[in-house]
């Protein structure tokens with residue numbers, strides 16, 4: 001049995017879910033659905049990252065407790081993800097008791113391995129980043145990411161001896177070319193590991209005199225664990241580390257999905273921590289680029305973060321989801337505008353796919369009594385459509401394996417165009433007028449309907465609301481069962497003739513215009 005384990009970053013509870021968090025979660029959800037449909041044993045983990053100074057600071061500003069802030073924002077993420085229909089198997093919180101236990105167990109283990117020691121440290125600290133900055137992180141004396149001046153700090157911290165793992169890790173990344181992908185991020189990780197890159201051990205504790213919101217170090221009750229050391233371990237807790245029966249099997253199938261902002265922690269800190277605690281590395285780290293909105297960086301001060309619930313209300317969540325997956329080349333930055341979403345949804349979903357479905361259903365009512373007809377006069381044009389369906393399946397599977405979701409969707413939509421052209425060329429409305437034309441009309445309509453069945457199944461991981469509705473309108477059971485993802489050698493013609501179609505509201509109505517934001 002193939003296994004598949006996919007994770008998103010756990011999101012900080014100082015922000016509300018926006019297009020960026022939503023995109024990563026859409027990618028993970030798409031992959032989880034894809035693997036479930038392929039029949040693989042699948043686990044999908046998402047959740048919230050709740051400790052650290054950033055949260056304590058937000059609580060102090062609001063005159064409340066960190067726990068109250070964490071509860072409120074974590075619930076907000078969870079409720080949003082549920083409303084959007086994400087199919088996660090666990091929503092983890094770093095305040096969950098099993099996670100707290102695991103972090104302490106890992107700290108003990110890594111400490112015993114001799115990888116933690118105590119040092120005085122002096123430097124410039126950015127609470128936004130939750131770390132000491134180096135010169136490279138500064139622009140005009142301010143943190144380049146958070147645009148705030150860091151604070152000078154001198155304190156005793158425990159350090160994880162990352163530098164001990166530098167050579168091993170560089171070697172591992174070189175020997176496993178797709179461990180970190182796409183390649184540009186692998187190269188970035190290797191650059192960070194170069195001897196002259198200034199790689200340092202990293203601090204894993206904060207003194208309680210300054211921060212109390214965190215997990216206490218098992219070997220020194222005067223310190224709490226640094227939020228990143230705590231957070232990364234969620235990926236283990238989520239699948240029942242250390243003693244769940246299928247932990248090892250799932251761990252070996254781990255696919256982390258993140259954006260480029262947290263590459264260093266995942267590409268360097270995390271594999272070294274795993275090695276220190278005696279676990280093998282995860283399978284792949286998959287890194288995507290950043291979304292900007294209307295050409296600008298998403299920022300709280302601009303208030304331009306796109307609310308996925310609002311997008312769902314305006315355009316339907318599948319249209320939003322389609323746009324994000326179709327527009328961003330995984331690994332490269334992309335820009336979001338509502339105008340582009342509307343243009344893309346109208347061209348691909350309304351005018352192409354939706355049109356193919358509507359005309360097939362209309363003509364089935366008109367020329368075949370409202371039930372899927374039989375294909376009785378199959379010829380070269382039908383064989384060509386069938387070959388197109390198989391090519392689309394091959395393209396989808398190849399693209400998903402490489403995280404090229406835009407290519408997968410392009411292949412499905414291109415196949416829908418081909419079927420539209422096939423319908424134009426066969427012209428059932430003309431075929432019907434010819435003497436004895438019924439067999440030809442029925443064959444044409446069956447071919448279109450069977451193509452739509454393939455399209456719906458291939459689309460199901462990407463558009464989980466629309467795909468079952470396409471199937472339902474074709475008169476098929478609306479559920480998409482595990483194992484139903486068509487491979488290139490799947491049976492063509494599995495759509496049973498005789499089933500009554502069930503035309504409903506148009507699946508992808510044309511969107512008239514983008515709403516002003």
Ligand code: ME8
Nearest residue numbers: 009010011012020021024049231232258259290291
């Ligand atoms: O970093 N474009 O949490 P976070 C694309 N708690 N993706 C974006 C994005 C954008 N503009 N903005 C955010 C943390 N993201 C830590 C993670 S994991 C052990 C701990 C997404 O709330 C993207 O997935 O800041 C990015 O990596 C993540 O949100 C950062 O979320």
